[in-house]
Amino acid sequence: MNTLVCISTTPETTAKIAFTGDGTSYDSEGVNYIMNPYDEWYALVRAIEIKEADGGEVHVIHVGPASSDIIIRKALAIGADAAFRVDTEAREAYQVAAEIAAFAKDRDYQVIFTGKETIDHNGAEVAGLLAGMLDLPFVSFANDLQIDGSRATVGREIEGGTEVVSVELPVVISAAKGLAEQRIANMRGIMMAKRKPLEVVQPTEASAKVKVAKYELPPAKSGVTMVEPDNMKELVRLLAEEAKAL
Amino acid sequence: MPVIALIEHDGITVKKSSYELVSYAARWAAQSGDHAIAVVLGSLSDHGELASHGAAKIVHIADSALDHVDPRQYVSALRAVMQEHGAEHVVLAHSSTGKSISGILTVASDAALIHGINALPADGVFRRGAYSGKALAYYRPEAGPLVITLMGNSVPAEKQDAAGEVINMSPDLPAAQLTRVEVKKVDGDIPLPEASKVVSAGRGMKDPDNWGIIEELAAELQAATACSRPVADTGWRPHHEHVGQTGVAIRPNLYIAIGISGAIQHLAGVNNSKTIVVINKDPEAPFFKAADYGVVGDLFDVVPSLTQAIKDYRQS
Ligand SMILES: Cc1cc2nc3c(=O)[nH]c(=O)nc-3n(C[C@H](O)[C@H](O)[C@H](O)COP(=O)(O)OP(=O)(O)OC[C@H]3O[C@@H](n4cnc5c(N)ncnc54)[C@H](O)[C@@H]3O)c2cc1C
């Protein structure tokens, strides 16, 4: 059975956050991008495990510019069979979902994986939109996935626990921690990735529904008040009276 | 047009965060002279204080099929209310429920979607965190319907009297797509994303057996417990307690970080907390730069005496 894994990119976690002069876009000058950890560590690996157990192919898709190709190749090195890149700079979730939906519509993917969220924007928006556009069931924040014939049993993170649900395939699943164990690309994988197909797909040019008016850095903290370790009474007083946090 | 708030509840009481939703919806609607509709799905015996938090109408679909969240059924129920009451905009919680239905609802309503809003709109512009909380982003949705999720603890619930007229509806619902097999609840825990106070500990704890002092402090404060990633990765604490860039992002009123160095990836999930207290034996720990109050000391001494000081304060 074939699966599709949606891959997003995000600034490396230690990257400096700065914005262009008018504050409407992120200044990516000199910033390294990485594969979104939820996509790489959990979604992709679980898809590869399914292929290893049941056969079929793992395809990855990314909506973004050619500079992402190096990251897509990494997904191939970890074990995906083929990659597709929709050639557009889409930054908004609706646009991204529309491009992926247009691509996946007539293909027979039994599971479409996304990550839980892209860690730069913490959006968690693409997966549900994609499910809506493809009219498929959606299971969010999966930390366990077992496939049995035409159905899947999925554990999903909820507040204070896990809910286990059963759902008919095909399905859109967003991957949370616990779904799989991270894998590292080995030398053989990296060599093989060079021969695997990476196809550029023309965008449908879906339009954005939301635009960024501006970005802003949050106001700086006013500085830390130190309290002596043997004076917790004072800390409690500050928390109660000054911070009103108790 | 009226603004809808989807109420979350456990069958008995309305979740505290849902008062934030109704009050937000009422204040947003009021910007164009309109009112809020609280939508209650599934069985709930007591509507609590929805009216006094701004619900002009409480539309209740008490169908027991809605006792569990099935995205398709929830969206269908919400669409029925939107059509019946001419509502365009919907406010959902930034919770597992909110995020599992928002996308499908957005597509079904031909709406725009923004998650994680943390302020009331100003001139049609909505604010949320970006770059893992290291920046703020202001979004302008295109004209037309909008679905948002509201970050908990960011816009306080405000008392505002409204009629709270209860309207029962029973629209036809489609079959469920997800069948619930079981729920594994973590006992006695306050769910982290809901908590207004969080006590969090890291590798400085040395051993999972030492967590008693953390749990005592949390119990005294009625706080949820959290941890840094290596602590969850090594199985010292359950995965769902892991906060940070790759864990849960939270913004409680009070975050107490104990034996956590304050790596940038950890800060990303907690730096929107209102008040941050850091307890660390290393005065150079980077976390102090993000703290409001700091204590340099051995956590094995400081934490029990903090717990005692809170007890004393409560009794005085
Ligand atoms: C892609 C990526 C994503 C990541 N995501 C996350 C994330 O989401 N969340 C997260 O937490 N981390 C994340 N990390 C890991 C992060 O970089 C740090 O390694 C981690 O946060 C460190 O955890 P810690 O503070 O518990 O441990 P340490 O860094 O080892 O710090 C322990 C602290 O305890 C103090 N200490 C020791 N003994 C005592 C004592 N007796 N009394 C008082 N203080 C004491 C020490 O001074 C030290 O500051 C991520 C890393 C990467 C690369």
Ligand SMILES: Nc1ncnc2c1ncn2[C@@H]1O[C@H](COP(=O)(O)O)[C@@H](O)[C@H]1O
């Ligand atoms: N540009 C993109 N191309 C492909 N997949 C994406 C893209 N952006 C987001 N996704 C997928 O959607 C998930 C959630 O992303 P987000 O809604 O941006 O938080 C990611 O983990 C990816 O799986």
